[in-house]
Amino acid sequence: MRLIFLFTLLVTTFFAHSQRNCGSSLYASRFGNKIFNQQNMSYNRDTIRDEVIIIPVVVHVLYNNNAQNISDAQIRSQLDVLNEDFRRMNADASNTPDAFKPKSADTKIMFCLAQINPAGAPAKGIVRKYTSNTMFDVNDAMKFSAAGGDNAWNSKKYLNIWVCNMGSNAIGYSSQPGGQADRDGVVIQYTAFGRIGSLIPNFNRGRTATHEIAHWLGLSHIWGDSECGNDGIDDTPQQSNYNNNCPSFPSVSSCSPDSNGDMFMNFMDYTNDACINMFTNGQKTKMRGQFSINGPRNSFMNSIVCDSSLAISNDTVVVVKTVVPSFNIYPNPAISELNIEGTNGFDLKGKVLKLYSSSGILQFTKSNLISSEKINISQLHSGVYFLSIISGRESKVLKLIKQ
Numbered sequence: 268m269r270l271i272f273l274f275t276l277l278v279t280t281f282f283a284h285s286q287r288n289c290g291s292s293l294y295a296s297r298f299g300n301k302i303f304n305q306q307n308m309s310y311n312r313d314t315i316r317d318e319v320i321i322i323p324v325v326v327h328v329l330y331n332n333n334a335q336n337i338s339d340a341q342i343r344s345q346l347d348v349l350n351e352d353f354r355r356m357n358a359d360a361s362n363t364p365d366a367f368k369p370k371s372a373d374t375k376i377m378f379c380l381a382q383i384n385p386a387g388a389p390a391k392g393i394v395r396k397y398t399s400n401t402m403f404d405v406n407d408a409m410k411f412s413a414a415g416g417d418n419a420w421n422s423k424k425y426l427n428i429w430v431c432n433m434g435s436n437a438i439g440y441s442s443q444p445g446g447q448a449d450r451d452g453v454v455i456q457y458t459a460f461g462r463i464g465s466l467i468p469n470f471n472r473g474r475t476a477t478h479e480i481a482h483w484l485g486l487s488h489i490w491g492d493s494e495c496g497n498d499g500i501d502d503t504p505q506q507s508n509y510n511n512n513c514p515s516f517p518s519v520s521s522c523s524p525d526s527n528g529d530m531f532m533n534f535m536d537y538t539n540d541a542c543i544n545m546f547t548n549g550q551k552t553k554m555r556g557q558f559s560i561n562g563p564r565n566s567f568m569n570s571i572v573c574d575s576s577l578a579i580s581n582d583t584v585v586v587v588k589t590v591v592p593s594f595n596i597y598p599n600p601a602i603s604e605l606n607i608e609g610t611n612g613f614d615l616k617g618k619v620l621k622l623y624s625s626s627g628i629l630q631f632t633k634s635n636l637i638s639s640e641k642i643n644i645s646q647l648h649s650g651v652y653f654l655s656i657i658s659g660r661e662s663k664v665l666k667l668i669k670q
């Protein structure tokens with residue numbers, strides 16, 4: 268009997284999630300604040316051109332059983348996916364059809380697990396909490412301790428992500444920019460979070476969070492949530508509706524503007540994780556516009572960095588920016604040994620070096636540098652890293668590829 272019940276549960280869960288079930292539009296209809304009707308709202312300017320914006324993230328894990336209490340490694344795998352997808356460093360970027368490749372964008376937006384909590388103490392950006400709720404609905408209960416959830420960290424400074432059991436109610440949903448502060452953030456089904464662990468087969472590459480965070484940054488669904496609708500983005504084609512599973516290119520419908528048809532590989536369609544691989548330049552502009560002077564996410568331009576040692580005594584205001592580098596690293600890509608030297612009169616002597624993984628985790632620190640440094644990186648896994656040289660309040664960052 269128990270087996271039959273389990274089987275029924277598995278089948279129900281499977282069918283409930285055989286297509287992407289994003290609750291963001293339902294949420295907007297329940298909680299107002301229709302950013303989806305504000306598609307033409309634009310902000311005066313983008314942020315500084317090509318400046319990398321790093322968003323501190325706190326993940327609230329709400330669990331009613333052990334399976335729902337997902338591992339740190341699963342959470343870190345999600346941060347890796349976000350940084351790859353938003354920087355167009357995803358391995359499947361090559362699957363974007365040639366016709367759409369010129370439209371694809373590196374958004375220059377990144378994410379890190381917050382290393383300072385709202386009280387200013389060191390943190391790991393993960394909160395774990397037992398809940399007596401066996402399942403949550405698209406109603407924000409997970410965002411409030413009094414309702415069996417966990418209260419948001421200051422949503423002006425942190426992107427709050429709640430990971431919990433949504434059952435078949437939704438695979439995830441997001442609030443919209445400019446909404447109520449204590450409800451601001453995204454919610455993700457625990458079996459669709461990250462790319463390791465026990466995951467729903469169609470949603471096992473961490474793209475649910477990519478999709479929902481793009482909503483959090485003001486994007487609409489690519490079909491504009493209506494037949495032949497408009498998502499307010501100039502370089503995404505009109506679509507008659509959402510796509511499921513993974514169509515073959517080109518997939519043309521009655522409202523396709525040309526023979527290239529639907530952009531079903533866009534992160535804002537409903538196709539499977541293995542099928543989606545791009546944002547467009549227009550979507551990039553829209554998302555970065557949220558950070559502009561009058562934009563609803565502008566406060567993140569003065570947010571907390573991921574490394575508590577960069578905080579300045581009474582200051583929670585530290586921004587890591589990619590600036591014109593005044594040091595060089597070579598070779599890059601590197602295998603075992605890395606040389607670091609100052610340029611344009613910049614001396615490394617006495618400075619501090621910090622090396623971060625692409626998910627913002629500090630790998631190692633070296634203080635009191637000499638003018639010409641050699642560091643051994645042979646123990647690092649292959650991948651993308653960020654090397655930061657810190658001098659007082661300033662830091663300079665370069666991207667390092669470890670082979």
Ligand SMILES: [Zn+2]
Pocket residue numbers: 289290291292478479482488
């Ligand atoms: Zn959605």
